[in-house]
Amino acid sequence: MYRDLIFIRSLLSAVLISISSSAFSAEENITEQSYLQEFPVVLTASRLSQPLSDSPNSMTIIDRQMIRSSGFRSVVDLFRLVPGMYVGNAGANQPFVSLNGVTDQYSRRMQVLVDGRSVYLPPFGGVDWSGLPLLVEGIERIEVVRGPSAASHGTNSFYGVINIITKDPSFLESDRLSVSQGEMGISNISAQQGGAGERFDYRLSYAYRADDGDNPEVLNDSSTNRILTMRSNFRVNFSDTFEFQLGLNAGESGRGTKGQPEKDIFRTIESKNEFQMVAWRHTWDSGDESKLSYYRINRNSTDPMKAVDWNVIPTVFGTDYSSSSRQDIEIQNTTQLWKENRIVWGGGFRYDFAEQPLIFTSTHSLNQSRVFAHDEWRPMESTVINIGTMFEDDGAGHKNNSPRVSVNYHIQPQHTLRASYGTATRNPVMSEMYLTTAANKYWSRAYVPPINELRPEKIATREIGYVGNFGQLNLDGRIYYETVRDIIGLDFYADLSNLADPKSSFKNLTDGTFKGVEISADYRWESGRVNLNYARQQASCRFSSYPTQYFNALQISASQTLAQMLGQAYQSDYLALCSASVPVNSANILLSQGLSETVDFSTGYYFRDAVRVTDVYSALPAESMMHRIDFRLAKKFGKEERPGGGEVAVILQNAFQDNYTGYGNIAQMANLLFKRRAYLTANVYF
């Protein structure tokens, strides 16, 4: 691998030098040329981020400084810095995240973008976080939109949007080598090399990432990933730029539960995630901009020892192969209609494909299409109106319109009130539409496709927000009221024809109401910074259409108490699960303080009330309250991020061993803890 990197480096350097060798001419410095010189438009409309005070949604920005201070080594952990966001683990190698609202471990109600690529994938509609070809060190910024935002972020921007932006290769960054070693088998190595020239910029990254998981003796949740990414820009002339990106993540992740050799034997899954992306940006003479982009994502994994029949003894094992892919092409235009009105508009097509013979009778594909427009109008300097919509056809017979409107009023330039109404749609995913398996052949439960056709879920959010700036203090708060129609859930006895062999399927079952308050504060001083978030939320649901067998006396689990059985008998579990699926209170504080010129200290406190993700049925314990504290101490040397510079840091996670329990949808997972762990990282720039 390193040999390859060195070769690519020398090749690209040669290209770079040949392109830029003519740049330095011995022109005399004092002439009128400095005043007459023409330049390309660099900070184009799409590069300039909309300030939070003009944004139609509440947004949390996680910047490089916060990423570093947090000490987190996985992308998913960073979302603990977002008010109200849930971060869960179905094993350390299968993390998932969701924002205020009903979710299960296949969290599928958020749009997740990495440099504009939508990375939630069919057939389940979730994100394979550990399989993403993405390095924490390569992230420039993460924007988390809290609330529906289909008009500006596309399909599935339902509870919210995670928008990950990696470092642009045009940034003048030094090459870097990082190493992390620590307890629980933590072992990371990453290297980054790049160059920025007159017409061509590139950045190559390589990473090796491994750990033994959180509870390897109970749950085989170890993982090893090898990641290679490339990002480059090629400028044809002042107005045309091509961007190319490639990425590959080859991973091995453990599966298996102690004491379940018949259903879930210890084994290793191999997976490969890759993508290619190309985008062409054109800046028009007026300053307007058009961008045509195409990307392709491909993911496949092989489970060599999946239990495929445990109705018989001994269990039959087989190979579980799954493959999913996405291709997407989009055109987006940014047009200044008049001085105070700018519109972003365009459209796109998407092809989604999934294959997994053990759970689908055939391969499935969907051809989606969409058009969108988002207008930002400033009728007065003090007022910004954002209005937009997306119209989509999901290729499975659903056509949706998802409008959003907001009014931001700057009471003073530094104080803004926002009122917004936003909607979004979540189309049923392939797993909800097509799952077909017999009992004890993949899952314990048998699945059949829906008896009634599924309708898309609809969300509508009403929100009042405030964004304020008091010198070094930034404040952000919102109160929201969200209604979700037709939440798709599991209908346990969908097929009444044979109750001895019950079959489940998905059905539009409930309507939900989510209410809450979120407050964020960010305060900086000369040698430090503190970032504070608090969220209080409440969820409640009611049936919009009843389960097929409303009254159900059959026992789901042998360990059920009488009360749980009665609750289940009247299917009230559905409603109880909904309201327990969000933590009432959650908060975090991230504090960093320079102790001297060369020593940095930071600490993170993460609090969350008990919570129960909806596929953790009442018979199992909920995730307990969490009070976790992490520390990081770093010693810097040389110039920050410049050749010869670097730092050595020690990170201690869950320093006081708070015994909070995590997600567990089976008894064996119920009381697993996140054990205190320490690791060292070193970064060197050259």
Add this chain to the structure above:
Amino acid sequence: MHANPTRITLVLSDNTAAYQELGSEIRSTLAKEFELSVISVGEDLADADLYVAVGMKAAEVLSLRGKPTLNVLLPRAGFEKLRRVPSSSYSAIFMDQPVQRQLALIASLLPNATSIGVLYDTLPTELDSLRKLAGIKHLNLHEQQVNKQHPLAGALSALLQESDVLLVLPDNKVYRSDTIRNILLETYRAQVPMVGLSANYVRAGALCAIYSTPQQIAYQAAEAIEEFAETGRLPAPQYTKEFEISVNTQVARSLGVPVKDAVQLRVEVRRHQ
């Protein structure tokens, strides 16, 4: 009024648009009684009562001739480099803006900016007056040179860490069409606004710039020519009286800088300078 019309020869440094435009602006601003010819450097210099050198190259050629010359479209430093003593028959209208105006613009648009960063390869001639004025106005001036020991990337990021605003001083080794991209992206990433030299800088992504338009320069040149025709004397070398301010409102909003109207800014700069 002269019996014979005063003969004026405009000598353009080259034939590109900027010079042509200034030439035609002067022609259309001047009263009709002048006999005006326009040539480029390299063409034969016909006899004239007054030469107008447009740009540095023309100024260099004419500085050796000892003829009455008005120099336009050149920076003050360029005029001083010619080493010909200004007189009633040798003068200039500078195209750059006095440092006071630049600082007045920063004071109006970024009232909280106390640290001003400047980046250069060759020591800019403006630096002396900038240092003095910054001292008087209690501003911190951070100077950073780009050289072999401090290549652009390191020099810029070090400078941006301690600056509230990056003030561009003319330096065509630092600010080039192939480096402006990296510089602007880096300033935006550090959330430090750039004050540029021209409307082109603002279009590229600088927060603002103060400059004189060809019309403004031509108007002042025409005034000097008319004075010369009437009195036989050119006014002393001077900056332009009129100036223009451009603000990139998109950049301003994204950086959280309260947007001010260009007209209002001009009034404030006049008052401050």
